[in-house]
Amino acid sequence: MSNxxxxxxxxxxxxxxxxxxPPGRSQITLLRESIAGDVPEILAGxxxxxxxxxxxxxxxxxxxxxxxxxxxxxxxxxxxxxxTLTDQGRAVLGAVSAGALAPGQGSQxxxxxxxxxxxxxxxxLTARITALEGKHHVKP
Numbered sequence: 001m002s003n004x005x006x007x008x009x010x011x012x013x014x015x016x017x018x019x020x021x022p023p024g025r026s027q028i029t030l031l032r033e034s035i036a037g038d039v040p041e042i043l044a045g046x047x048x049x050x051x052x053x054x055x056x057x058x059x060x061x062x063x064x065x066x067x068x069x070x071x072x073x074x075x076x077x078x079x080x081x082x083x084t085l086t087d088q089g090r091a092v093l094g095a096v097s098a099g100a101l102a103p104g105q106g107s108q109x110x111x112x113x114x115x116x117x118x119x120x121x122x123x124x125l126t127a128r129i130t131a132l133e134g135k136h137h138v139k140p
Contacts, residue, residue, distance in 0.1 A: 078091065
């Protein structure tokens, strides 16, 4: 087998479409324009079908006209003044078990504390490596 690359690959900085998108309207745009005038009648028909008991029509109308409401989480104050990240994690778990914090919020906070622990670990390792390099006169 040869390790030679095919000659038809684009070179860095070269595009496969130097002129850009061709002018004109796409098929999707043309389709949308063709049914735009009928949209009010289509919607009225869907509403009529939904009122007559058509479950799929009702679902379609409700999904498109009234999308599902996204949950909004209340902000709360939480005392995370523990000396260690473990203490802070325990405070989050305590707030969840006491009902002061939603389980989803608690999970997100625990994940954030875990990410912070990894960042702190990297900072500590960087400081230790720098100290060792300084001790042994090694340039980074």
